[in-house]
Amino acid sequence: MAQTQFTTHHGMVDILPEEAQKWQYIEQIIRETAKSFHFGEIRTPILEQTALISRGIGELTDIVSKEMFAFNRGEDQYVLRPEGTAPVSRAYVQHHMEQRGGVQKLFYIGPMFRAERPQKGRQRQFHQFGAEMIGSADPMADAEIIAFMSEVYRRIGIKNTVLNINSVGDPASRKAYKEALQNYLRPHFNELSELSQTRFETNPMRILDSKEPEDQEIVAKAPVITEYLNQESATHYAFVRKYLDDLGIEYKQTPRLVRGLDYYTQTAFELTSPDLGAQDALGGGGRYDLLIEEIGGQPTPAVGFASGIERLLIACEALEIPLGEPAYLDIYIVTRGDAARMWALKHLPKLRSLGLSVSMDYAGRSIKAQMKEANRENATYCIIVGESELESGELTFRKMVESEEFKLTFEQIINRLRPI
Numbered sequence: 001m002a003q004t005q006f007t008t009h010h011g012m013v014d015i016l017p018e019e020a021q022k023w024q025y026i027e028q029i030i031r032e033t034a035k036s037f038h039f040g041e042i043r044t045p046i047l048e049q050t051a052l053i054s055r056g057i058g059e060l061t062d063i064v065s066k067e068m069f070a071f072n073r074g075e076d077q078y079v080l081r082p083e084g085t086a087p088v089s090r091a092y093v094q095h096h097m098e099q100r101g102g103v104q105k106l107f108y109i110g111p112m113f114r115a116e117r118p119q120k121g122r123q124r125q126f127h128q129f130g131a132e133m134i135g136s137a138d139p140m141a142d143a144e145i146i147a148f149m150s151e152v153y154r155r156i157g158i159k160n161t162v163l164n165i166n167s168v169g170d171p172a173s174r175k176a177y178k179e180a181l182q183n184y185l186r187p188h189f190n191e192l193s194e195l196s197q198t199r200f201e202t203n204p205m206r207i208l209d210s211k212e213p214e215d216q217e218i219v220a221k222a223p224v225i226t227e228y229l230n231q232e233s234a235t236h237y238a239f240v241r242k243y244l245d246d247l248g249i250e251y252k253q254t255p256r257l258v259r260g261l262d263y264y265t266q267t268a269f270e271l272t273s274p275d276l277g278a279q280d281a282l283g284g285g286g287r288y289d290l291l292i293e294e295i296g297g298q299p300t301p302a303v304g305f306a307s308g309i310e311r312l313l314i315a316c317e318a319l320e321i322p323l324g325e326p327a328y329l330d331i332y333i334v335t336r337g338d339a340a341r342m343w344a345l346k347h348l349p350k351l352r353s354l355g356l357s358v359s360m361d362y363a364g365r366s367i368k369a370q371m372k373e374a375n376r377e378n379a380t381y382c383i384i385v386g387e388s389e390l391e392s393g394e395l396t397f398r399k400m401v402e403s404e405e406f407k408l409t410f411e412q413i414i415n416r417l418r419p420i
């Protein structure tokens with residue numbers, strides 16, 4: 001009988017060592033950037049209560065209505081987190097972080113889960129890095145969040161991005177706009193796609209985001225929210241743009257930009273890349289001044305962003321941006337015979353204590369096979385040990401690139417390798 005071949009679930013991938021090295025490099029840049037913006041890391045559980053996510057993100061969103069990985073255990077309802085903002089907001093409330101004073105500046109890196117139809121740049125388990133500034137209504141916080149996001153891409157070397165920004169207003173502005181939008185769409189109702197028709201009453205702004213061909217022409221002529229912003233919202237938006245100008249961050253005002261999560265108020269933004277294909281958003285975010293109260297905290301203004309790491313990698317590949325150095329091996333110990341293998345095992349720690357990366361054969365293979373592996377792993381040096389070397393105390397020390405060999409004692413080798 002054929003054996004079962006186990007594989008990852010659809011839309012979930014393994015990250016193998018060569019690839020993981022690129023991830024480490026990117027994560028290091030994210031961490032360094034977070035440090036220079038003085039954001040502290042927060043790590044929340046992968047599982048959250050389903051009600052937190054549905055209330056936080058919105059029952060009517062695609063994420064909550066059809067993309068959640070959710071299950072029950074006894075009375076408890078669990079969901080694999082689809083994003084980081086609701087969990088971080090929950091942690092803020094749960095740990096009374098407002099009592100720490102000032103604005104909380106938090107960043108995170110980790111896996112998120114959405115049961116979407118997988119395609120290039122869209123997975124069911126994907127990874128985000130993101131940051132949240134909780135406790136400030138000042139447009140300067142919006143600018144700092146956008147600057148943080150932009151800085152990560154700048155440091156990595158991705159330059160050809162477009163930052164789309166918009167204001168989705170406060171609830172009063174949005175109410176006025178929704179009415180105007182519905183009034184405009186009503187005469188076209190029968191021409192709208194089925195999906196947009198279902199959104200007409202509940203969430204008409206999402207119609208602006210429609211990908212259906214029959215909606216495009218109608219949407220193109222729809223009124224834009226920026227014409228319906230009240231004084232407070234318009235002023236906030238104007239200051240965000242001013243601060244971005246001051247910071248030299250280019251942006252494109254995109255008045256039909258709407259986001260797929262319901263918690264946004266005022267600023268909304270998305271960073272797109274021409275190198276990504278259909279899923280062209282590298283990252284996005286905005287202000288969510290009502291979310292924390294919605295999930296049981298005190299009214300607390302906040303703003304944040306999140307970016308997809310897989311999409312960042314796709315952009316790097318398209319732009320041929322090298323991501324860190326390939327893994328290297330300083331020393332491979334080639335052994336012949338059991339005594340030599342024992343010797344190697346015992347001497348590895350000394351070499352490693354010098355900060356060197358060291359490996360050996362773990363399968364009792366021939367010298368030839370071991371040399372081949374040393375070459376494949378790009379070892380800088382080999383130490384070759386057999387019975388005669390152990391007897392004389394003189395080992396063969398081989399410089400791989402130069403193909404030069406020396407007879408040296410272990411002490412002499414250590415002296416050569418010791419960092420000066």
Ligand code: HAM
Pocket residue numbers: 082083084085114116121122123124125126127128130131132260261281282283284285286287288303304305306307308309310311
């Ligand atoms: P989002 O736009 O849903 O926002 O996701 C942010 C980024 O995550 C996207 O721009 C994309 O790069 C990546 N992403 C989303 N879904 C997938 C997927 N299925 N496969 C691969 N990458 C994906 C949020 O999640 C908000 N929490 C952002 C935020 C933070 N707003 C305020 N603070």
